[in-house]
Structure formats: structure tokens, C-alpha cells
Amino acid sequence: MSTATPLPAEHDRASGDNYLTYTRGLRSWIFSLDHKRIGVMYLIAIMASLALGGIFALLIRTELAAPGETIMGRNFYNQMFTLHGAVMIFLFIIPGIPAALGNFVLPIMLGAKDVAFPRLNLASLWLYVIGAAFFLLTLATGGLDTGWTFYTPYSTETNTRVISAATGAFVLGFSSIFTGINFVATIHTMRPPGMTWFRMPLFLWSLYATAVIQVLATPVLGITLLLLGAERLLGLGIFDPKLGGDPILFQHFFWFYSHPAVYIMILPAMGIISELISVFSRKHIFGYRFIAYSSLAIALLGFLVWGHHMFTSGQSKLASMIFSALTFSVSIPSAIKVFNWLATMYKGSIQLRTPMLYALSFIFLFGIGGLTGLFLGALATDVHLTDTYFVVAHFHYVMFGGTLIAFLGGLHYWWPKMFGRMYSEASAQVACLLVFVGFNLTFFPQFILGTRGMPRRYFDYQGLLGEHPEFTGYNLMSSLGSYLLGAGMTLILVYLLHSLWRGRPAPANPWGGATLEWQCSSPPPHDNFATPPVVGDPYDFSRLEYDAAQQAYVSTEGLEGKKLGTRG
Amino acid sequence: MTHSLAANMMLAGSLLAETDGGFWLPPARSTTAGAVDQLFYFILGVSAFFFALIVVLMVLFVVLYRRRPGDPAGEAPSHSTALEVFWTVIPLVIVIYIFYEGFVGYMAMRHVPRNAYDILVRAQKWKWIFSYENGHEDSDLHVPVNEAVRLTMTSEDVIHSLFIPTFRLKMDVVPGRYTTTWFRAVRPGTYDLYCAEYCGTGHSDMLAKVVVHEPGQFAKWLQEEGDLLKKLPPAEAGQRLVALRCASCHTIDGNPGIGPTLKGIWGQTHQFSNASPTVVDENYVRESILEPAAKVRQGYTGVMPTFKGILSDQQITAVIEYIKTLK
Numbered sequence: 018m019s020t021a022t023p024l025p026a027e028h029d030r031a032s033g034d035n036y037l038t039y040t041r042g043l044r045s046w047i048f049s050l051d052h053k054r055i056g057v058m059y060l061i062a063i064m065a066s067l068a069l070g071g072i073f074a075l076l077i078r079t080e081l082a083a084p085g086e087t088i089m090g091r092n093f094y095n096q097m098f099t100l101h102g103a104v105m106i107f108l109f110i111i112p113g114i115p116a117a118l119g120n121f122v123l124p125i126m127l128g129a130k131d132v133a134f135p136r137l138n139l140a141s142l143w144l145y146v147i148g149a150a151f152f153l154l155t156l157a158t159g160g161l162d163t164g165w166t167f168y169t170p171y172s173t174e175t176n177t178r179v180i181s182a183a184t185g186a187f188v189l190g191f192s193s194i195f196t197g198i199n200f201v202a203t204i205h206t207m208r209p210p211g212m213t214w215f216r217m218p219l220f221l222w223s224l225y226a227t228a229v230i231q232v233l234a235t236p237v238l239g240i241t242l243l244l245l246g247a248e249r250l251l252g253l254g255i256f257d258p259k260l261g262g263d264p265i266l267f268q269h270f271f272w273f274y275s276h277p278a279v280y281i282m283i284l285p286a287m288g289i290i291s292e293l294i295s296v297f298s299r300k301h302i303f304g305y306r307f308i309a310y311s312s313l314a315i316a317l318l319g320f321l322v323w324g325h326h327m328f329t330s331g332q333s334k335l336a337s338m339i340f341s342a343l344t345f346s347v348s349i350p351s352a353i354k355v356f357n358w359l360a361t362m363y364k365g366s367i368q369l370r371t372p373m374l375y376a377l378s379f380i381f382l383f384g385i386g387g388l389t390g391l392f393l394g395a396l397a398t399d400v401h402l403t404d405t406y407f408v409v410a411h412f413h414y415v416m417f418g419g420t421l422i423a424f425l426g427g428l429h430y431w432w433p434k435m436f437g438r439m440y441s442e443a444s445a446q447v448a449c450l451l452v453f454v455g456f457n458l459t460f461f462p463q464f465i466l467g468t469r470g471m472p473r474r475y476f477d478y479q480g481l482l483g484e485h486p487e488f489t490g491y492n493l494m495s496s497l498g499s500y501l502l503g504a505g506m507t508l509i510l511v512y513l514l515h516s517l518w519r520g521r522p523a524p525a526n527p528w529g530g531a532t533l534e535w536q537c538s539s540p541p542p543h544d545n546f547a548t549p550p551v552v553g554d555p556y557d558f559s560r561l562e563y564d565a566a567q568q569a570y571v572s573t574e575g576l577e578g579k580k581l582g583t584r585g
Numbered sequence: 586m587t588h589s590l591a592a593n594m595m596l597a598g599s600l601l602a603e604t605d606g607g608f609w610l611p612p613a614r615s616t617t618a619g620a621v622d623q624l625f626y627f628i629l630g631v632s633a634f635f636f637a638l639i640v641v642l643m644v645l646f647v648v649l650y651r652r653r654p655g656d657p658a659g660e661a662p663s664h665s666t667a668l669e670v671f672w673t674v675i676p677l678v679i680v681i682y683i684f685y686e687g688f689v690g691y692m693a694m695r696h697v698p699r700n701a702y703d704i705l706v707r708a709q710k711w712k713w714i715f716s717y718e719n720g721h722e723d724s725d726l727h728v729p730v731n732e733a734v735r736l737t738m739t740s741e742d743v744i745h746s747l748f749i750p751t752f753r754l755k756m757d758v759v760p761g762r763y764t765t766t767w768f769r770a771v772r773p774g775t776y777d778l779y780c781a782e783y784c785g786t787g788h789s790d791m792l793a794k795v796v797v798h799e800p801g802q803f804a805k806w807l808q809e810e811g812d813l814l815k816k817l818p819p820a821e822a823g824q825r826l827v828a829l830r831c832a833s834c835h836t837i838d839g840n841p842g843i844g845p846t847l848k849g850i851w852g853q854t855h856q857f858s859n860a861s862p863t864v865v866d867e868n869y870v871r872e873s874i875l876e877p878a879a880k881v882r883q884g885y886t887g888v889m890p891t892f893k894g895i896l897s898d899q900q901i902t903a904v905i906e907y908i909k910t911l912k
Contacts, residue, residue, distance in 0.1 A: 395628065
């Protein structure tokens with residue numbers, strides 16, 4: 018077969034068929050069963066949530082920029098940090114990567130036409146919108162001041178809108194479960210010939226591990242919130258000691274979901290990083306099986322460590338010891354991944370495009386986030402550090418420095434595929450730098466605040482300055498950093514939107530990825546693939562070559578699969 | 586020489602407990618704090634080493650293997666079981682050691698020595714109440730130096746957490762059950778005590794002091810304080826009760842706090858968001874203390890907890906007498 022044979026991608030481009038223009042009108046979107054359109058709608062929704070949560074964050078940091086009351090009162094501040102947490106966790110970071118990016122790329126990467134249950138997929142999106150509406154209702158009718166953790170008995174006693182917020186989280190839980198069911202079923206049943214488990218890209222392994230947690234852990238959150246509602250509405254004594262309940266029981270229930278949920282947030286991020294490091298180093302991923310198995314190990318061990326949130330709750334010494342030991346066991350698979358990524362870069366051909374910059378930022382920031390977890394997993398040091406700003410900083414290094422940075426990396430990586438446009442590389446690199454510097458300036462001082470004893474969720478630190486005059490300076494640094502971070506995030510939004518109208522049309526394979534989504538056109542056709550694609554090694558880059566004229570990578574073998582087995 | 590060596594060795598024993606904490610930590614002032622700090626700095630060293638290793642390798646690879654036109658990636662294996670086992674086992678050994686040290690330090694914090702001095706702790710929004718053997722109650726925690734002190738704690742409303750940074754001590758205070766913790770302070774002085782579990786409007790105002798008394802001074806202080814309240818006239822007893830129980834939300838200087846001020850309210854007619862206007866008299870104050878939600882002042886939210894079963898009739902009378910004097 019000669020290299021002149023057009024790729025399927027070029028056929029599609031020529032015929033003008035792509036999922037964005039396949040049908041027109043609002044109804045064709047909001048009732049669409051196409052996983053790509055659902056992914057795009059999810060993307061818009063979660064970006065709006067990210068913006069909302071980000072505004073709350075900037076308000077919090079502005080209040081804390083100086084001691085004393087600066088721009089808001091105590092009760093409003095308590096609502097702000099509660100809503101920042103609730104919006105970011107339930108509306109952005111849990112659905113972020115799986116429901117938006119995962120929905121779009123999972124079937125294409127797998128070589129399938131769609132997910133296993135397209136209607137369930139649409140239902141998941143609609144449940145998300147309904148859940149988000151409950152959160153907005155909460156905001157409009159008096160807010161919520163329990164912290165995103167809803168700890169009892171505070172949450173049974175407060176006069177803010179616990180019921181509407183809990184209903185929102187309950188509905189969002191089902192949205193998450195539906196996505197999980199869909200991904201598990203799709204990966205089990207819809208792999209085309211040749212796509213064996215160990216030929217799956219690692220992003221799919223991580224989405225699979227995530228989906229397993231979503232399906233198994235989320236129902237516990239649903240039950241817990243139902244019980245909380247029953248206590249508030251019917252006076253059933255479950256968690257409130259005044260009614261004969263046990264407040265610590267709530268913490269066990271809550272963290273039984275919410276700790277695995279942390280892995281719902283971070284595992285897909287790790288999957289993205291595996292893809293980015295390999296593609297932009299143009300080298301086969303190192304330790305494929307170890308990375309794949311480590312995702313499953315994290316998913317399973319993640320169920321057994323919830324008690325590490327409760328070392329000072331009064332739980333028994335034996336329980337604390339066991340939970341501490343198990344916690345350390347989860348740290349090992351994460352370390353394995355980081356070492357494997359570094360080994361992948363060794364002797365690679367590394368290109369510092371924007372997605373790779375995010376991948377390197379991830380290794381840096383997640384490195385700090387992961388290592389600071391050691392302080393919290395160890396019992397003696399956790400007693401001092403828990404419920405201080407150290408935890409806030411650790412959590413943000415893992416969730417923002419990890420998940421959100423990987424999300425941005427994935428977004429920049431798949432953006433040309435999703436919308437068929439290239440964004441401005443120069444603007445993107447500036448924004449990435451702003452985000453990186455702003456992030457560290459915001460959150461690194463919080464480690465110091467925490468180790469020196471500043472408790473989290475404090476409206477004010479005036480009363481702490483007698484013993485700790487240094488708190489003023491670190492808080493100011495953190496607040497200034499947050500504005501830089503906000504500026505970086507805004508810049509990203511601006512040039513991405515700009516690219517939709519003014520961006521250079523994207524080629525099918527701008528980065529040289531070897532996974533299947535780069536074989537179809539950008540944006541992909543409605544049916545993803547005209548004929549089932551033939552599957553090779555997702556990290557074999559030897560059959561791709563850069564063509565300067567097209568500014569894209571093209572296959573050196575003509576039609577995929579015809580010469581399978583003869584390597585470059 | 587030998588003399589100073591012996592002195593140094595003795596010092597080393599107490600230095601383990603008493604350090605200035607370094608850059609990262611506040612000064613260490615309890616017997617269990619030294620072990621926490623040692624572990625902290627050990628983990629910090631391990632973390633710094635691995636972080637530096639990761640970042641140096643990452644930067645090195647980016648520089649060495651930067652893509653150049655026409656230059657494909659080098660040849661390197663894509664897996665190595667020996668390497669995987671190597672970088673699994675090394676971190677595993679390190680974290681097992683960290684776990685062990687953390688566990689040992691934790692057991693020392695949780696294992697209360699026999700004959701520890703008992704102090705009862707009650708937490709309520711947004712105040713700490715420390716009760717002593719002779720019935721004295723105080724809003725600050727007074728303790729003797731070099732003596733084991735056991736805190737038996739419970740909450741009257743939501744979950745709080747007692748946090749003394751200089752002692753590296755934290756324990757949740759939970760309604761409906763008792764939690765215990767202990768410490769032995771090593772140097773007289775005054776230290777901060779914070780609430781570390783979010784408890785609502787006044788969470789960041791729920792502060793107190795730990796006063797560590799010089800040897801022999803604690804018993805004297807306790808005796809004086811215990812006698813004082815019994816001998817006081819009601820208005821002065823009321824003043825102490827207000828300082829102990831009310832001052833975190835209600836000021837006595839006319840400025841609004843979380844709740845309205847107590848100054849100059851006697852005989853005034855108040856407006857409420859959920860009741861008709863009422864004159865501030867004995868019955869109104871009594872009702873406000875026992876059923877705070879019955880009448881919520883305009884411009885405030887009804888966040889005050891009830892004091893039913895907490896303040897006696899005699900104490901409420903004393904508070905009323907004191908409020909009368911705030912003109």
C-alpha cells in the first residue's frame with residue numbers, strides 16, 4: 018500500500034461530516050445521545066462550576082488577606098468556604114475528567130462508536146444539571162455553612178439550607194454512578210477485535226478503576242445523605258446525640274465514600290499524565306503493566322483507609338493504627354507511577370508543548386502533594402497537623418496541583434480533537450506559567466501556616482497574632498498568589514474561546530499520539546469510525562512521522578493495519 | 586569537663602521535649618512534643634530528598650533529551666521488573682519506618698500516666714470551660730508545670746477540637762461522649778489554645794490560653810479562685826460568669842459582636858425578627874438564656890445555644906444583677 022492512500026480521517030474531512038455539524042439546533046444537542054456532544058455539554062457545565070468555585074475562592078482569600086474583618090462577616094465567610102468546597106468537589110472535580118474528557122475520548126480511544134448505554138449517559142448529564150440546580154437553589158435561598166463535609170451534629174442544627182444542598186449532592190451521586198456503570202460496561206463489552214485489556218491506553222485503565230469506585234462507593238454517600246435528611250426532617254436519631262444518635266458514625270459513613278472519592282478525582286488525572294508523558298517524549302510508556310495494576314491497587318486499597326481522617330476523633334487506638342498502616346500502603350502505587358513517568362522520559366525525544374508543560378507541572382506539584390501526605394499518614398505528626406492549613410495545602414496540591422492541572426493538560430491535548438481548532442501556543446505557555454507560579458505562591462505558604470498551628474476554616478486570625486505574628490505575612494502571600502492564579506485561569510478561558518473562532522484548523526494528529534482517537538478527523542465524525550479500526554500498541558510511535566507541510570503527524574504506512582507487524 | 590558533660594546529657598533529655606521548633610514548627614513545650622518534631626523533620630528530610638531527586642531527573646531529562654529535528658527517540662527498554670521491584674521496595678521500607686515511629690509517638694500521647702491530675706473540659710459554641718476539683722470553672726486552662734494532666738472532655742452542642750500547638754496536642758470534643766487526652770507541660774508560661782474543628786459562626790473566636798504555673802503556684806492559684814466566687818456579691822459573681830460564658834459573643838462595651846452587646850440594654854424595648862417588641866427585664870433575660878430562639882434580635886441570626894441545665898437559677902440571677910450594672 019502506498020503512502021499516497023488517503024487516511025480515513027481525510028475522507029471524513031472532505032465529506033464535511035463531523036459530530037459538531039452532524040445535526041443542528043438546540044434540541045439536537047440537549048437530547049443528543051452522542052457521547053461526544055454529551056462530553057462537550059459536560060465540559061461547558063463543569064467549566065461554569067469551576068468559575069463559580071474559583072470566584073468563591075478569591076473571595077475567601079481576599080477576606081484572609083489581612084487580619085480582622087475585611088470584606089465580609091463571619092457567617093458569610095463560613096458560607097463561602099462551604100460553597101467553594103461543595104461546588105469544587107461535587108460539581109467540578111469528581112465529574113471533571115471522567116464525565117467531560119472521559120465521555121469524549123473513552124469510546125474513541127477504545128475504537129467504539131459510543132458508550133454502552135447512550136441514554137444512561139444523557140440521563141447522567143441531566144442529573145448533573147438537576148444536582149447543580151439544587152446547589153444554586155441552596156445559594157439563592159440562604160446558603161449553607163456546614164463545610165462541604167456536612168459534619169453532624171452541626172449539620173442537623175444549623176438553620177442554613179442543608180436539605181437542598183444534600184439533595185443536590187444525592188442527585189449528583191447518581192449522575193456519577195451512571196457514568197461509572199457506563200464506563201465499566203463499555204470497556205468490558207465494546208472493545209473491537211484486537212483491543213485486548215493490555216492494549217488499552219492507560220487513560221482507559223484509570224477511567225476503569227475510577228468507574229469501579231464510582232459504582233461501589235457513591236451509594237454509601239447517598240445513604241448517608243438520606244439518613245441526614247431523615248434526621249433533620251423527621252427527627253430520627255441517627256447522628257445527633259440529642260436524639261440518641263452518634264456523630265462519629267456520620268464521619269465513618271461520610272469518609273467511607275469521600276476517601277475513595279479522592280481517588281475518583283486523582284486516578285483519571287494520573288491516566289492523562291501517562292498519555293501526555295509518553296506522547297510528548299515520543300517514547301513507549303515505561304512499565305505499562307505496573308501503571309495499569311497500580312491504578313487498580315489504588316482503587317481497591319482506597320476503600321480501606323477512610324479512618325485516617327479521624328485519628329483525633331476519639332476512635333480507638335487500634336483502629337487508628339490499622340488505618341495508618343493501610344494509608345501508607347496506598348502511597349506505594351502512586352510512587353510507582355511517578356518513577357515510571359520519569360523512566361519514560363529517559364532517552365525520549367521530549368517536546369515542551371503546552372500539554373507536556375502541564376504534565377511536568379503535575380509531577381512537580383503532585384510530588385509535593387503526595388510527599389506531604391506522609392506527614393498526615395503518620396499518627397504522631399497527624400495529631401498536630403490535622404485540621405490545620407497543612408491539610409488545606411496538602412489537599413490543594415493533590416487536587417488542584419494534581420487533578421486540575423492534569424485536567425488542563427488533557428483539555429489542551431484533546432482540544433484540537435474536540436473542536437477542530439488549534440489554540441495559541443504562546444498564550445497557552447504564558448498561562449501555564451502563571452498558573453504554576455500563582456498556585457505555588459497561593460498554597461506553599463499554607464503549609465507553613467499549618468505546621469506553625471493555624472487551624473483551617475478560620476474566619477479571622479487576629480486573635481492568633483500574639484503567639485504567631487508571622488501569620489499575617491504568609492496569609493498575604495497566599496492571597497496575592499491566588500490573584501495571579503485567577504489571572505492565569507482567566508487567560509486560559511480567553512484564548513481557548515478565541516481559538517474556536519480564530520484558531521488554525523486542527524489536523525487529525527497534531528501531537529503524534531498513537532492512540533485511536535488520533536486516527537479519526539478533528540473534530541471526529543458522528544460515528545467515530547467508518548470501519549472498526551485495527552488496534553496496535555497505543556505507545557508505538559515508530560509508524561508516525563512529522564509532516565511539516567501539514568503541521569501534523571502522518572502514518573508512514575498508509576492505511577492502518579495493512580502492514581501490521583512490519584515496524585518502521 | 587566531666588561535669589559539663591553530665592550537665593549536657595541531662596539537658597539533652599529535656600531538650601528532646603523542649604525545642605524552639607525550628608522554622609516549620611512552633612516551640613515545643615510538652616514531653617511528647619519532642620518525638621513529634623523529630624519525626625516531622627525526618628519525614629521532611631525524606632520528602633526533600635525524593636522531591637529533589639524527582640525534579641532534578643525531570644529537568645535533566647528535559648534538557649538532555651529535548652527534541653531536535655530529525656532526531657528520533659533513543660533506544661531504551663519499556664519495562665524492567667528489577668527496576669520496578671527496586672523502586673517499590675525502597676519506598677516501602679521507608680514508609681514502614683515512618684509508620685512505626687508515628688505509631689510509637691501516638692501511643693505516648695494516648696497512654697495516660699497513672700495519677701494524672703484531672704481537669705474536666707466542656708466545649709460550647711464558642712467557649713471553653715475548664716472545671717477543677719474544687720468546683721472552680723475557668724475560661725482558660727491553668728495547669729501545674731512538670732505534672733501529667735488528664736483532660737476529660739465533652740461538648741454541649743456540636744463537635745469541637747482542643748488544639749494546643751506548642752504541646753502538639755489535638756483531640757476532638759464530641760457531644761454525647763467523653764474523649765480524653767493528656768500532656769505534661771515542661772516550662773511555665775502562657776500558650777495559645779484553639780478550637781480546630783469547625784463549629785459555626787464563632788469558630789475562629791473560640792480561643793483560650795493555657796497558663797502553666799511555676800512549681801507550687803498552681804495549688805495556690807486554685808485555692809484563691811475557688812474561694813473567690815463563693816464570697817462575691819451577685820453582681821460581681823455575674824461579671825465573672827459573663828466573662829466565662831457570654832463574652833465570646835456579647836460585648837460589654839457597646840460594640841456589636843456575634844450577638845448584641847449587653848451594655849445599656851436594661852429597661853430598653855427591643856425589636857425582634859420573630860416576636861413582638863419586649864422590654865428587657867428579669868423575665869426577658871431569663872428567657873433569652875434558657876430559650877434563645879424564642880426572641881431573636883433584629884439584625885442578628887439566632888445562633889445562640891441554650892443554657893438550660895448549664896446555668897443554675899442562682900447563676901442566672903447573678904448574671905441579671907450584673908447586666909443591671911452595665912449602663
